[in-house]
């Protein structure tokens with residue numbers, strides 16, 4: 001170990017067990033983590049949350065030595081006052097010296113071994129040391145016998161804590177899923193970690209198992225002195241047990257605070273519910289915090305995410321990283337929105353807060369690498385939805401209208417409409433009630449199309465007139481698939497703004513989600 005990876009400090013002088021400073025991780029051209037800074041305080045449960053592809057696991061992989069960060073510093077302050085720079089430690093030394101343990105998204109137990117054996121294997125290093133790395137253990141060398149008895153005691157202790165002691169001699173693979181999760185945590189605890197990193201421990205658990213998990217984590221926090229860093233999508237777990245929540249989106253921190261402040265942070269709600277730009281104001285209004293609305297218009301404050309000079313304003317990775325066409329790796333906002341229409345429709349009828357976000361993952365991981373939503377050039381030969389009349393097989397003259405000039409049709413909806421043969425304003429302008437209902441059913445927006453008056457807007461636009469909203473789209477203030485306003489080739493609006501050099505410009509006050 002290099003001298004620079006460990007420094008001595010005065011014991012007990014640092015409340016932060018983990019300090020992540022200006023962490024960046026790049027995979028080729030993809031910036032998975034950009035200039036991320038946060039702290040996990042000693043004795044607390046810190047949750048790292050964010051939509052799929054936000055970079056949470058990458059942060060874990062940097063902390064636990066699986067990845068060496070491209071930039072930044074990760075400092076682990078142990079209780080005895082020693083300090084480790086994790087990015088410089090060889091990864092096998094991170095558990096042993098820095099006392100960081102982790103679990104993975106997918107369960108990694110020895111399923112053929114008993115529960116007890118799984119917990120003893122975790123203490124293998126300690127037992128090897130006691131045997132003097134010789135066969136003395138086999139001959140009952142007293143030091144080894146003592147260490148072995150202690151290991152069994154410790155294993156039993158954690159089996160009891162995890163409510164698994166009755167099954168100590170069963171194969172781990174026979175346990176129900178939730179119990180296997182708790183066993184993994186018990187196993188990690190047998191290594192005596194000061195920081196326990198848990199990657200989605202509640203994934204796939206039923207509500208009863210989630211409660212048992214919560215109880216175990218609270219017990220660890222209250223009795224063991226181990227601090228916990230948690231990646232979790234299940235908001236019932238995050239909000240109930242976390243002391244501190246850090247929210248990532250596109251590898252950047254968008255919020256950082258206690259659960260209450262984070263759950264009502266409009267940036268977080270927008271990121272989780274996948275709100276279109278033009279809908280942000282609606283969400284903010286639902287949140288009901290005019291101060292926050294004002295603050296969002298001004299820009300981030302230093303207590304919530306990085307300062308104005310940092311990457312927060314740079315927007316999604318897609319805006320800042322150029323690749324040659326065909327190999328662009330996107331972390332598309334649209335992609336994470338697409339799977340959330342149902343959740344959003346549900347959320348609309350509930351008080352808007354993170355508590356209303358479904359416990360399930362927002363979208364499949366695969367969608368994170370999808371290209372941005374594009375305005376479809378042609379419709380499928382036989383669109384499945386027959387309810388919408390006036391459908392076309394392809395846009396007239398090969399060029400579709402920019403449907404995102406209608407308030408309420410974002411890039412994702414435009415793509416869906418294109419897929420169902422709707423390309424032009426006059427098609428929407430001619431919709432009858434039954435067409436509106438069919439479109440609402442397809443887009444899963446009960447009553448919304450009528451509320452947003454798509455048909456009325458479409459009538460004006462089909463006559464070549466503008467609306468307040470379409471003018472904002474044309475001016476590049478609203479995300480659109482058409483960089484030059486009314487038609488033109490499909491490109492992510494944000495990318496278009498990046499190309500035009502406006503990426504870092506926060507929308508001006510009052511410009512987010514302006515009214516028609």
Ligand SMILES: Nc1ncnc2c1ncn2[C@@H]1O[C@H](COP(=O)(O)OP(=O)(O)OP(=O)(O)O)[C@@H](O)[C@H]1O
Nearest residue numbers: 027032051052053054055056057058059331365368
């Ligand atoms: N080894 C890798 N090589 C290339 N890209 C990677 C690698 N690991 C992660 N990424 C990319 O980095 C981004 C962040 O991924 P990461 O798995 O950290 O996100 P996450 O927030 O943990 O997502 P999830 O909630 O789905 O697990 C994604 O775009 C992902 O495709």
